[in-house]
Amino acid sequence: MMRAIGIVGYKKSGKTTLLLKLAKELIGRGYQVAAIKHISGDIDIANSDTTKYKEYLSQVAAITTKESILYLEGKSNLEEILKFLDADIILIEGFKNEKTFPKIVCLRKENEKTELFDGLQLGTASVFPPNTSYDFSTFNILKIEDIKKMTDLVIEKSFKLPNLNCGACGHQDCYGLAQEIVKGNRTIDDCPSLEPSTLVKVNGKIISMNPFIAKIVKNTIIGLLSTLKGFTKGDIEIKIKQK
Template sequence: MRAVALVGWKKSGKTTLAVALAQELSRRGLRVGAVKHSHHGLDVSGTDTARLAEVCRAVAGVSPGQSAAWWGTARSPHDLMPLLGAQVLLVEGGKEWGWLPRILVAPGQGEDPAALVTGRELGVFGPAPVAGLAATQDVAVVADWVLERGFVLAGLDCGGCGKASCAELAQAIVVGQAQPQDCVAQSSAVRVRCGDRDLALGPFVERLVRATVQGLLSELKGYVPGLPVRIEME
């Protein structure tokens, strides 16, 4: 999946860019999903959903034209991504999520966008230049950046790649010193699949799963160490 976070100060134009970018990518024949991060909560006060959410762990709504799900607690975007069915993911906000590259939205007024630079920026959108970063006011150019250089890491901060955090690996990827495949949690030789999604395994969990499964299989007739093993559960 190609993914990118659109970050900027409040009222910098993140939503405007997200909509325009989704339109551009959709015109190119891609399925686009979006996640909006908010520090202020998601307001459904006064609705039937709010009444149900007071007593239910989660609420889902289905109508002829759309469907929605509502959880009463925060969920990781990694939990939500499989539900989106997208080829490209646009995250509006999420400054603290170090497992994504970023597009910095710089409207040319308000707070200094340079204060948000982390080293994970693919470029800047808007009239306010930021030293050392490519800049454009063309949404089509931003779409090219996303498709050519967008990525998503596991977000486990497991250290299996040799970096201290996913943010550090993301910085190395952005400057060409690493690749998304270096995220060992997403390229493990042990593959655990839930539905149509491969689950990210940190090195410790991978070793635990491998040792546990191999230990159990060693008691079965016909098991040959070294041959691939496939286990399915419903």
């Protein structure tokens, strides 16, 4: 099951510094970590052939013996990008308007919390020594003991809802359930779409389906297979190799 946590805040609030410190601590504890960063502007590698390719091509991949980079022209939403990642925990910098995962809010000034709090905050962080009392944890990005505490929080509280807004959990959208999970009133197990009665995997990754679609897929498969000789009730496993 995918787990994620957001790191949000305004420019020069310490978001990247916090992400790197959390990533290092998580990796040191044996977790596989991935990161997604929202950038306002173009992505360019100065004076490289890859940049020249991008002037003419909408899809460019750069591959070396050590790493690979894939460029896709046009805006892709967060859910599409997440499908490319394989990690225990995904750290998401920016994307403050996304509402399907908990967040740590990086503050430069106290009054920014009014603009950045959306009910999904687990705590606040700052590059300055905290001098104000909040109703929840406040961390100093520059203190190693606070980084360790935030890492504990990430491991314990990170989650990612599928953004299907199916309503099967009793809330109008995933945002409503996410807020209740952060408050401790609900858990990730309350999302039916993450553990549907019909489980579909593509390249080993679960494809999220709302209960309505899952029921259609289930009934269609059972309807087709029930006409075959030897079919009996029970768990069904189908494997399809795409050429």
